[in-house]
Amino acid sequence: MSSTSDQGRRDFLKKAAAATTTVTLAPGVVLHTLQAQAEPRTTPVTDKVRWGMLIDTSKCVEGCNDCVEACDQENGLDLVNKPEGADDALWERQRPQWIRHVKLKDNMTGRITNLVMMCQHCEFPPCVDVCPTGASFKRADGIVMVDRHICIGCRYCMMACPYKARSFIHADVAEKLTRAPRGKGCVESCNFCVHRLDNGQTTTACQDACKHQAIVFGDLKDPDSPVSKALKAYPSVQIRDDLKLNTGVRYTNI
Amino acid sequence: MTGKRSITLLAILVSSLFFGLGTAHAGEGVEGTAKADKLTSCVEPTPVMRRRHFEFIEHQRDLTVHQGIRGSKHSLAGCVDCHARRDASGKPVPVNAEGEFCNTCHEYAAVEFDCFMCHSTVPGEK
Numbered sequence: 001m002s003s004t005s006d007q008g009r010r011d012f013l014k015k016a017a018a019a020t021t022t023v024t025l026a027p028g029v030v031l032h033t034l035q036a037q038a039e040p041r042t043t044p045v046t047d048k049v050r051w052g053m054l055i056d057t058s059k060c061v062e063g064c065n066d067c068v069e070a071c072d073q074e075n076g077l078d079l080v081n082k083p084e085g086a087d088d089a090l091w092e093r094q095r096p097q098w099i100r101h102v103k104l105k106d107n108m109t110g111r112i113t114n115l116v117m118m119c120q121h122c123e124f125p126p127c128v129d130v131c132p133t134g135a136s137f138k139r140a141d142g143i144v145m146v147d148r149h150i151c152i153g154c155r156y157c158m159m160a161c162p163y164k165a166r167s168f169i170h171a172d173v174a175e176k177l178t179r180a181p182r183g184k185g186c187v188e189s190c191n192f193c194v195h196r197l198d199n200g201q202t203t204t205a206c207q208d209a210c211k212h213q214a215i216v217f218g219d220l221k222d223p224d225s226p227v228s229k230a231l232k233a234y235p236s237v238q239i240r241d242d243l244k245l246n247t248g249v250r251y252t253n254i
Numbered sequence: 255m256t257g258k259r260s261i262t263l264l265a266i267l268v269s270s271l272f273f274g275l276g277t278a279h280a281g282e283g284v285e286g287t288a289k290a291d292k293l294t295s296c297v298e299p300t301p302v303m304r305r306r307h308f309e310f311i312e313h314q315r316d317l318t319v320h321q322g323i324r325g326s327k328h329s330l331a332g333c334v335d336c337h338a339r340r341d342a343s344g345k346p347v348p349v350n351a352e353g354e355f356c357n358t359c360h361e362y363a364a365v366e367f368d369c370f371m372c373h374s375t376v377p378g379e380k
């Protein structure tokens with residue numbers, strides 16, 4: 001029985017809760033308690049959690065770029081500028097991208113499917129298999145990342161990834177965010193907004209940005225999480241499931 | 255305690271080294287504008303920080319990247335947050351800029367460091 005005023009209040013609370021992460025509230029403001037669990041981690045991540053995502057391709061609207069823009073801002077990708085003198089077309093192909101739009105067309109029926117693709121956070125990640133230094137690794141909670149302190153920029157992982165999920169930083173980056181360090185000569189890819197998760201938040205920027213609710217994120221090992229419930233309720237697929245990588249990102253309505 | 259007194263003495267000595275360099279211009283850190291300027295001690299006693307800060311940061315980086323531990327007193331973001339000064343207009347000055355906290359010592363000791371090839375040099379968003 002939610003009245004409109006109730007809804008308004010809820011929206012306000014939602015926005016206010018989101019704001020606590022960006023603004024220091026005045027002392028004594030009650031909204032602090034809303035973010036009670038939003039404390040930075042002090043204990044190691046465990047395999048009791050596996051982060052994953054379900055993307056409903058029927059809800060992903062052609063021409064919409066909201067999730068990509070949100071990702072770019074959250075992870076500072078919009079601060080990476082084209083190196084001086086670089087070719088436009090080359091830059092377009094090589095600039096760092098954590099989320100890509102993919103359009104599938106069934107040649108028989110002509111049906112077109114729009115989907116967004118990022119690192120699929122494979123359980124058996126080929127990028128980790130091929131990495132000569134141990135920089136590519138999988139965290140206990142299933143997030144596949146690059147430890148850029150160790151990465152030598154050989155780009156083996158880029159070749160090995162079946163999903164073209166990884167980007168290479170070709171030139172010095174002038175401005176970086178504290179939450180998203182980045183430098184020349186390393187490889188990077190979607191990390192499920194790991195800084196948010198480690199600071200107690202439970203959503204990714206892309207999920208928050210999608211007005212069409214095409215992205216559901218959560219803990220695959222928690223049967224009550226929205227993502228687990230959605231996976232249980234609807235048929236879903238892994239892209240290139242023939243590779244048997246057991247991806248953490250799944251798709252419906254392909 | 256004599257330890258504490260000698261730290262204060264040292265701090266005064268060290269800071270007096272950098273006083274009197276003239277008034278700060280835009281982009282130049284103003285004396286006393288870093289959070290650290292208002293504190294008596296770092297996250298560990300000053301002599302320990304001097305000798306071992308890089309070990310702390312390196313150890314913490316592995317814990318953060320691989321285990322997701324963020325709420326630690328040995329985080330590089332914490333160093334930057336506390337030691338970055340502001341210029342006359344209130345804008346934070348990069349900690350590795352000439353004459354700023356990280357730069358002065360590293361320059362003096364001729365030790366190159368790579369943290370800021372990737373990490374932010376001014377206090378973070380969040």
Ligand code: SF4
Pocket residue numbers: 118119120121122125126127128144160161162163164165166189
């Ligand atoms: S999608 Fe690519 S980058 Fe991500 S875990 Fe799988 S192989 Fe690695």
Ligand code: SF4
Pocket residue numbers: 130131132133134135136146150151152153154155156157158186187
């Ligand atoms: S580019 Fe870095 S993360 Fe990728 S395989 Fe080489 S060392 Fe490993």
